[in-house]
Amino acid sequence: MAILRPSITTGPDHNISDVPSVVIQRLPLYVRVLAYFEGNEYEMVSSEQLAGRLQMTPAQIRKDLSYFGKFGKQGRGYNVKRLAAELRRILGLDRSWNACLVGVGRLGRAIISYPGFQPEGFRVVAAFDADSALIGSEVGELKVDPLGDIPVKVRRLNIRIGIVAVPAQHAQGVIDRLVDAGIRAILNYAPIAAQVPPNVRVANIDPVLGLQSMTYYLKNARG
Amino acid sequence: MAILRPSITTGPDHNISDVPSVVIQRLPLYVRVLAYFEGNEYEMVSSEQLAGRLQMTPAQIRKDLSYFGKFGKQGRGYNVKRLAAELRRILGLDRSWNACLVGVGRLGRAIISYPGFQPEGFRVVAAFDADSALIGSEVGELKVDPLGDIPVKVRRLNIRIGIVAVPAQHAQGVIDRLVDAGIRAILNYAPIAAQVPPNVRVANIDPVLGLQSMTYYLKNARG
DNA sequence: GTTTGTGAATTCCTTCACAGCT
DNA sequence: AGCTGTGAAGGAATTCACAAAC
Structure with missing residues (x-):
């Protein structure tokens, strides 16, 4: 069970x-x-x-x-x-933790406005995107920065957690950048099995995987 | 690992x-x-x-x-x-599966517009909410129905999967209704450990749990 | 009487290692 | 030579069951 x-x-x-x-x-x-x-x-x-x-x-x-x-x-x-x-x-929940969001598309914006993080002490304090049309725009209370700013912002804002909400084909690259910037905990919404060094943790959020294994039981159910 | x-x-x-x-x-x-x-x-x-x-x-x-x-x-x-x-x-991925969404708040609307389900054969074909102000409104391509319509719609539209995106305090009640209507697979976004009969599967999507265990390692990390 | 904390037992899961096929 | 499929071995996680504490 x-x-x-x-x-x-x-x-x-x-x-x-x-x-x-x-x-x-x-x-x-x-x-x-x-x-x-x-x-x-x-x-x-x-x-x-x-x-x-x-x-x-x-x-x-x-x-x-x-x-x-x-x-x-x-x-x-x-x-x-x-x-x-x-x-x-x-x-370590007796303190608050700063996170950054990478990818401010539809999913990223939903994550920014998700009300479940704040009360548990997780604060999204920076947002990044590769799309120059989005850079400089406001999302929630945050200004969108280019990916190149990740290292500086991570250091300046004491960011320890990266939230990845970019398309699958860009996810590994973004994760590499986050790891290079010193991030050791990643909340990954992209449908990939990220390759990271041993000292980095990745928590994957992937509703499709959940559905795809449940159908096995639906198919084989006896009512 | x-x-x-x-x-x-x-x-x-x-x-x-x-x-x-x-x-x-x-x-x-x-x-x-x-x-x-x-x-x-x-x-x-x-x-x-x-x-x-x-x-x-x-x-x-x-x-x-x-x-x-x-x-x-x-x-x-x-x-x-x-x-x-x-x-x-x-x-059982060689066919398509119909799902219904319960809860069309911010999270529910994000789920409806999530582009990852459709290409994998999962279709959200009905949406329900308890809030009478929302009932009858359009969300995506769907009309929002009252919770009372769950049994009929589940039967008529051959819905096998329920997606729960309601606040924690209403989630168990909604899940009970879905189970009563014959649903045997639930994708649950509410932060609860749902109580279901043995023949029902629940896949939980909970980003906060992921973050909360990663902080343990962040706290104890040696760089 | 009730419930914890924990070694021991058990069950479950992963990895090994190699026979057998291509 | 290369790689699968699998029984056996090993390791990990869960559950048992009970002495100790309240």
Whole structure:
């Protein structure tokens, strides 16, 4: 039984710590479900309750948390606020992160106006495009800069994350530029398997892949 | 080393066949990379060549394909066109699939105009919203219908896929309605872990989760 | 009584390595 | 010589099950 989580790629074999990356990818889910319990005025939750809302087993949640410490109390469960704060700290979500967007076409503009990033501490502070007709124009609150400005802007604005929303045939080139500029985390909307060095992470957003594997089950379904 | 693939959820333990779902989720990647080789006029490719472009091992590709048959020739590799066609057939991509969109806010409208679905055979043929101010309006080429029309439209238009683009707090309710109407595959853009029966698949699209696990590595990076 | 944290057991997935075909 | 297909081996991730804590 798989669970809601994004797919993260890196270059050839690279795990910065000994915590399995599949565990790291589940932590944001725990943060999110803890926020739900916090909103519903729970003070304590058990691994059973957390698991129930995520369709996972309680053991998996406990095992995952055990990589980082002991956050619960036997017989009582976890303090919702404290566990949420600990996980946010572990994930680096106790601060904000600057990102830049490359590609301000239709998809890029939708990403800029996506309201889900800001409340989680992710700020898009620069936008780039290769199309000279777009350069200098305003998108949201941002002025569109040429790709050549990536290195300077990344340095000046302390940008750590690149968001790639360019056509497939330009995506690898853009990713290379971002990596050259020192970016180590890329949110990639282009339908390619990006080639990156081992110390760079790529999270791929690709609705078509999801649809294409679901049709297998639709086709073979018995009602 | 993880690889580009979406996360697919179902209800409690359910694998329609004995092919691991992780394998099913990789097949669309193979289809895509085969299209690349086809575009570059390759007639044959080896598992080594395919693996290279996907940052996987050749053995994994061969093993994955072996669940479905013998598509290669020793000493020569795979015929690009034939393997692509076989995989498309296996995945059910040799036909088109109708989908409906629920939620025509900013995100929903971006999804409707997303150009990636159509060429892969996915057609959004109906749109629904709860907001009576939107009902009856035109979005793209579609008229927006009320949620109550879901069952009828799903039946009449042979809709097999639901795309959910409503706010988190309404998502579970919408998903329940889709499931009641007979939908068995859901592309979910809402940031929730949907609860569905075992025979329903959910592919989650959630850029924030991706960012939130990458920050772990950014925080702990050594340059 | 309840629930955690964790070694041990199990299941699942990937890689190896080579026989067999072209 | 080159590459597939696959059983066997190895590795990774999940689940079990229970002692310890509350």
